[in-house]
Amino acid sequence: MIKFFLMVNKQGQTRLSKYYEHVDINKRTLLETEVIKSCLSRSNEQCSFIEYKDFKLIYRQYAALFIVVGVNDTENEMAIYEFIHNFVEVLDEYFSRVSELDVSFFNTVFHGTWQAHSSPYQVLVLALEDDPTSV
């Protein structure tokens, strides 16, 4: 089960965070900095799965942005790894060459329904339903 989904840049600034279990607000920033610290200290040859406290972190780096998903033990790590990539591909489609700026500015688009790993097409449709320009 996915516990949280983060997009954090190399400087430690959170661009997007979605928690599926309640975490206190002050603990959140702490969690995010610790997570990004452990991801940053990994070299290229090390694998993308880290064990952190009682969950597993699966991270992928895209340029200066780290996408980190925290899961519990029952998840298939490789499937999540693919999911992250899938997610990024969808964003790329939607924003035509998405960048970190897009993530910051179109925050509300991302808070869609992430509970299911639906097909890319469906996710795209979902994203298009929300019109970010109205805010």
Place this chain on the structure above:
Amino acid sequence: MPAPIRLRELIRTIRTARTQAEEREMIQKECAAIRSSFREEDNTYRCRNVAKLLYMHMLGYPAHFGQLECLKLIASQKFTDKRIGYLGAMLLLDERQDVHLLMTNCIKNDLNHSTQFVQGLALCTLGCMGSSEMCRDLAGEVEKLLKTSNSYLRKKAALCAVHVIRKVPELMEMFLPATKNLLNEKNHGVLHTSVVLLTEMCERSPDMLAHFRKLVPQLVRILKNLIMSGYSPEHDVSGISDPFLQVRILRLLRILGRNDDDSSEAMNDILAQVATNTETSKNVGNAILYETVLTIMDIKSESGLRVLAINILGRFLLNNDKNIRYVALTSLLKTVQTDHNAVQRHRSTIVDCLKDLDVSIKRYAPSKRWHIDTIMRVLTTAGSYVRDDAVPNLIQLITNSVEMHAYTVQRLYKAILGDYSQQPLVQVAAWCIGEYGDLLVSGQCEEEEPIQVTEDEVLDILESVLISNMSTSVTRGYALTAIMKLSTRFTCTVNRIKKVVSIYGSSIDVELQQRAVEYNALFKKYDHMRSALLERMPVMEKVTTNGPTEIVQTNGETEPAPLETKPPPSGPQPTSQANDLLDLLGGNDITPVIPTAPTSKPSSAGGELLDLLGDINLTGAPAAAPAPASVPQISQPPFLLDGLSSQPLFNDIAAGIPSITAYSKNGLKIEFTFERSNTNPSVTVITIQASNSTELDMTDFVFQAAVPKTFQLQLLSPSSSIVPAFNTGTITQVIKVLNPQKQQLRMRIKLTYNHKGSAMQDLAEVNNFPPQSWQ
């Protein structure tokens, strides 16, 4: 009041903040504006303000005053308002706030709304943060939506149902009728979420599990279609059709097939098919294969299938991708319990993986106990194939985990009771028994049931190791040393030990004979030193490399008591000295020095040991210095020299770098001689020699050095701390400098010593390094 700024403006402004303080200021200003706007009950801009609030919340600032506003937004009729309102509710509210109950009515109305998107929003929010009361109230609505014809809604309803079941397990039966048709879907989204729902139900209730077993054929069919179907752009991910759904179905099959023969049989074919047909070139395929392997291992599959699974894992292990190897190792670990034989085949690959020091793979040892257990298992199964330095590594690990001593020694004792053919295992066991024999005999152990072992039994097993034909000379050495150590730990059997030791004094094996003779001498002449000598090994320094350098520390045990060689924590003293140096030098570009623990003592100790036992005819005298415990080192000769002497460390000495006089004042002269290694061109080894031309000795001589930031320095221990007068002798010390950027070598040195009754101290800078020493 001017219109509040848009979210985008806010983001832009925050991005311009250069420091944390600036950002906080901006946010506080904006928060104040938002608060006053809320107080004015401004409907038009509420949506915008809450959106900004959510953004600030994400950055980590408190946003609780926005909760009521979210509710107001939810109650509004505009879709955009509702959207932000629900989003806010999902992010800001949870069951701990009382406010959330007010939402229940809103959600109920919205669940029956005419627009599917509004219904969708409501379902989402409920599925995200619904409390048990809310779930109870609204479960009926959710169930209704589960049966609608709108697939968009059905998908969301299924997920919401998952959440409801998690919160209120009693409501599971309510959803049962709706699930009948769930698997008949064409729409993958709905299919996916239905599978999730079914999985959740099966995990929670064994009755449901039994009930859903009949769905296995249907699941198999769906999976088959997925694999067989051609390219479908809608669901394609790198050439595989909807892998996420495949993984989910596999997981459900796993749960259904566990402990059930019929279902497992029904699945066998499809599992084999998935395992063979899936493309492994892309990571996606591997993800599916991983899930398949897990499933095969869990259900009652036939042996052919299991072998297939293990082979897949074996293939994973050989893959270059770290992720895949990690995943393979973790699953192999799970399967080793059940399917020992099949895993044996991949023994060598596994052991290779142990060499791989990826932190995750290393960190996968969640506890020291696990680590020890695993290595022990490797030793028992793979025995003779284990790397040479696995033994000392394990020994180091054991010494370091102080709390595990009793547990470890017990396990090892039990392991060799039955079978002492596995050499590395016996070596480790012998060493541990020697060290912690008293713990074994006293029968105290927290982790496992303590076994009653008498001293005689322990000696029996050690003796049989000695006698056995299967033991190599190395192992015998370990056993003899262990017996010797036990002479201090055990109380009743000392005579027996003496007898054993003296028997081997005339052994044919030179190594054994030498040890036995030395130990005999210990008994006879130096009995008073025996207990000090054979003390418990101190905790060794944690070494980051997997190299054998840590072995050197074991020499500590054989040095005579007068030489204070128990490696004292040399940490605190040097660091304070280093700090002093830093203060004095004041520059920002100097890095502190970290002298290592006294590793070079053995060379002088060896000499003294030789003196003590001088009247005995020792064969192979140089070997006496390293002492028995270092026998394993012989297999790695280049590193032997590392700790034994402070002399040139590299066999391949680059010839002809001129030495320099680094310092010459007040009769103290310090010369630097250089060596470069051909194997590592950025390392320079400097040997300093300090000589004293005055008429009085210089005592308590300490040499310290510091280098610019781009360099790294390692200072080994000096040969002594007295510089004798009239140049009659020198102090030698080795400095290793790592110069990866090949910059000009510079060094500041600080000397402190006592001379003519007063304490002297001096600082100097060394700039005359010859170019060959650093280029």
